[in-house]
Amino acid sequence: MKRVLLTLTFAALLTQCYWLTAAKDRRLDPAVVYAPTPAPDRIILTWAGDPATTQAVTWRTDTSVPEALAEIAEASDGPEFSLRARRVQAVTEPLRSDLNEAHYHSVNFTELKPGSLYCYRVGDGFNWSEWNQFRTAAREAAPLTFLYVGDAQNDLWQFWSRVIRLSVLTAPGARFIVHAGDLINKTGADAEWGEWHRAADWINRTIPSFPTPGNHEYGGGSLDNHWKPQFTLPENGLPELKETNYFVDIQGVRMVSLDSMRMQQEQIDWLDRTLASNPNRWTILTFHYPLYSSQKGRDMKKLRDLWQPVLDRHAVDLVLTGHDHNYARSNLQTGTNARSGKAGTVYVVSVSGPKMRQLTSDVWWERAAEDTQLFQVIRVDGERLHYESFTARGNLYDAFELRKQKGKANKLINLVPASSENRRAEGAEAFIP
Numbered sequence: 311m312k313r314v315l316l317t318l319t320f321a322a323l324l325t326q327c328y329w330l331t332a333a334k335d336r337r338l339d340p341a342v343v344y345a346p347t348p349a350p351d352r353i354i355l356t357w358a359g360d361p362a363t364t365q366a367v368t369w370r371t372d373t374s375v376p377e378a379l380a381e382i383a384e385a386s387d388g389p390e391f392s393l394r395a396r397r398v399q400a401v402t403e404p405l406r407s408d409l410n411e412a413h414y415h416s417v418n419f420t421e422l423k424p425g426s427l428y429c430y431r432v433g434d435g436f437n438w439s440e441w442n443q444f445r446t447a448a449r450e451a452a453p454l455t456f457l458y459v460g461d462a463q464n465d466l467w468q469f470w471s472r473v474i475r476l477s478v479l480t481a482p483g484a485r486f487i488v489h490a491g492d493l494i495n496k497t498g499a500d501a502e503w504g505e506w507h508r509a510a511d512w513i514n515r516t517i518p519s520f521p522t523p524g525n526h527e528y529g530g531g532s533l534d535n536h537w538k539p540q541f542t543l544p545e546n547g548l549p550e551l552k553e554t555n556y557f558v559d560i561q562g563v564r565m566v567s568l569d570s571m572r573m574q575q576e577q578i579d580w581l582d583r584t585l586a587s588n589p590n591r592w593t594i595l596t597f598h599y600p601l602y603s604s605q606k607g608r609d610m611k612k613l614r615d616l617w618q619p620v621l622d623r624h625a626v627d628l629v630l631t632g633h634d635h636n637y638a639r640s641n642l643q644t645g646t647n648a649r650s651g652k653a654g655t656v657y658v659v660s661v662s663g664p665k666m667r668q669l670t671s672d673v674w675w676e677r678a679a680e681d682t683q684l685f686q687v688i689r690v691d692g693e694r695l696h697y698e699s700f701t702a703r704g705n706l707y708d709a710f711e712l713r714k715q716k717g718k719a720n721k722l723i724n725l726v727p728a729s730s731e732n733r734r735a736e737g738a739e740a741f742i743p
């Protein structure tokens with residue numbers, strides 16, 4: 311009897327092994343799935359200049375496309391806009407990734423009218439993308455809505471798609487999306503960038519991205535070779551940190567990306583100058599490493615000591631970060647590092663992908679969460695900034711409002727919903743790579 315049982319168990323194991331192997335064999339090869347073709351893909355809007363009068367677009371083809379073009383026209387209700395389209399020659403840059411060789415093409419549309427709706431398409435004269443629409447920013451301060459997401463990073467196609475899509479359905483009027491670093495997990499992995507682009511697809515063709523790099527874009531110490539070819543970003547930061555340290559002024563807000571991975575000391579002077587000459591009412595910073603960590607054993611004291619004095623000096627309103635794979639949002643005076651209260655900056659850590667980490671026991675936040683994927687909708691209107699954080703199911707999880715007060719620090723009004731704080735969820739350990 312014992313022998314029969316053993317034989318049966320062995321046979322069952324063999325069958326299981328067979329099916330597992332067969333299933334593995336049927337998985338598509340990433341080199342095939344993410345291969346470039348002559349048709350444009352990975353189309354993404356970013357800014358390289360003034361959002362009121364310029365718009366950059368970048369896309370990918372295979373190497374059979376040596377030169378590329380973009381067309382643009384002011385939108386009309388019918389298709390006749392296409393008859394008025396003007397052509398712009400693209401700049402082409404080759405990229406050899408771990409999976410393939412591709413051409414990345416970019417165009418920076420200039421001399422656009424502020425506050426206007428445009429249609430554009432990209433291609434090579436034979437194969438074209440669809441016509442996509444975007445709106446230029448107003449020249450002056452005006453109500454502005456944008457999205458902010460923390461680390462997308464892992465299992466992008468499977469687990470991040472629903473979050474980025476729901477963010478846009480929740481705030482269809484969003485004018486750009488802040489990605490606070492760790493967009494992907496393995497530096498240089500073309501399949502991961504393929505997933506990132508595919509998850510956001512037409513969103514990236516319609517709403518500009520505002521990305522800052524994280525440690526996972528800096529594997530081995532150098533920036534992911536996709537970053538510069540695939541994002542066309544301002545070159546107004548430190549010359550050594552082109553397209554990772556930069557700023558954009560939009561409708562009364564100065565949006566700044568600091569590269570928290572490199573040259574932290576060297577960016578202090580740049581930041582001081584950039585904030586001293588800021589004519590906008592609002593200042594919002596994004597970088598990957600949080601000055602106030604929400605994960606156990608990750609306190610960034612050195613970086614905080616370097617950067618926070620500048621933030622305080624210029625009364626930065628809001629700091630949007632990632633890295634810690636949970637959620638935490640401060641008050642105006644933060645924990646053991648409470649300051650005079652003169653400046654008053656709100657610090658946020660958030661995560662949009664599925665990698666989850668436990669919170670630190672050093673409570674400095676007004677609202678925090680574990681095992682929760684989130685996206686944030688931020689609205690700036692005159693003297694007020696309204697902030698909302700939603701879970702992947704679309705439930706409001708955190709909210710507050712900042713109000714400008716003449717000659718004084720901002721006033722913060724907490725609007726945290728009555729729901730209890732999300733803590734360790736059953737089965738969440740499975741999502742800690």
Ligand SMILES: [Fe+2]
Pocket residue numbers: 461463492524526633634635
């Ligand atoms: Fe991360």
